[in-house]
Amino acid sequence: MRGPIRITAGSDGLLDELSGLWVRITEAGGALGFDRGDPEAAVRGAARAVVDGLGSPDHYLFVVFDESGVRGFAHFRRGHRPVRRHTAELEWLGVHPGLQGTGWGTRLLEHGLAALAKDGVEAVFLRTRSGTGLGGFYRAHGFTERGRWPRAVRFADGGYRDEVWFTKDLP
Numbered sequence: 001m002r003g004p005i006r007i008t009a010g011s012d013g014l015l016d017e018l019s020g021l022w023v024r025i026t027e028a029g030g031a032l033g034f035d036r037g038d039p040e041a042a043v044r045g046a047a048r049a050v051v052d053g054l055g056s057p058d059h060y061l062f063v064v065f066d067e068s069g070v071r072g073f074a075h076f077r078r079g080h081r082p083v084r085r086h087t088a089e090l091e092w093l094g095v096h097p098g099l100q101g102t103g104w105g106t107r108l109l110e111h112g113l114a115a116l117a118k119d120g121v122e123a124v125f126l127r128t129r130s131g132t133g134l135g136g137f138y139r140a141h142g143f144t145e146r147g148r149w150p151r152a153v154r155f156a157d158g159g160y161r162d163e164v165w166f167t168k169d170l171p
């Protein structure tokens with residue numbers, strides 16, 4: 001495994017690798033904006049939005065990879081309005097299910113936060129869903145819970161989760 005590296009230009013190959021990984025993570029129960037069984041085309045649309053944004057310096061995509069391609073990614077987006085230039089959102093963070101728990105998510109997150117801080121970003125926010133244990137992961141990385149929207153996430157099986165908001169000030 002190698003990386004994290006920052007990707008600044010999109011390609012069809014990147015889109016294929018990213019959307020394939022995104023589907024794998026989703027089907028394993030990962031909280032990447034979708035539910036198990038959601039149409040692959042919808043997941044690919046989210047991956048396409050990431051790849052299409054790469055022309056902008058305000059989009060930060062970091063990946064880890066091996067000989068079979070992209071195995072993990074973090075996508076941050078810096079605020080574009082003047083009053084939000086000092087902030088960024090962590091939009092997506094995902095690692096291949098076979099590699100979760102081996103430190104790659106931490107490396108992607110910390111590498112991204114350091115790059116944003118270097119570019120003058122002072123604070124990062126993110127939204128995640130309850131019931132996943134992810135709050136513990138983000139708290140361990142210095143994020144603070146700022147609020148939650150009860151039942152904002154609804155699954156096909158009728159279950160609900162809260163959307164939970166976190167922020168972290170960068171050094």
Ligand SMILES: CC(C)(COP(=O)(O)OP(=O)(O)OC[C@H]1O[C@@H](n2cnc3c(N)ncnc32)[C@H](O)[C@@H]1OP(=O)(O)O)[C@@H](O)C(=O)NCCC(=O)NCCS
Nearest residue numbers: 030031093094095100101102103104105106128132133134
């Ligand atoms: C969340 C994610 C990116 C973390 O990356 P990772 O490489 O698996 O995590 P790391 O190996 O760097 O860190 C492991 C630590 O985080 C904790 N952790 C990671 N994911 C967790 C989860 N879903 N629930 C509980 N704890 C979790 C582990 O317990 C471990 O803690 P420890 O070091 O004290 O033992 C990865 O698990 C993932 O892709 N999950 C599915 C997609 C997803 O839910 N993304 C988050 C969107 S907000």
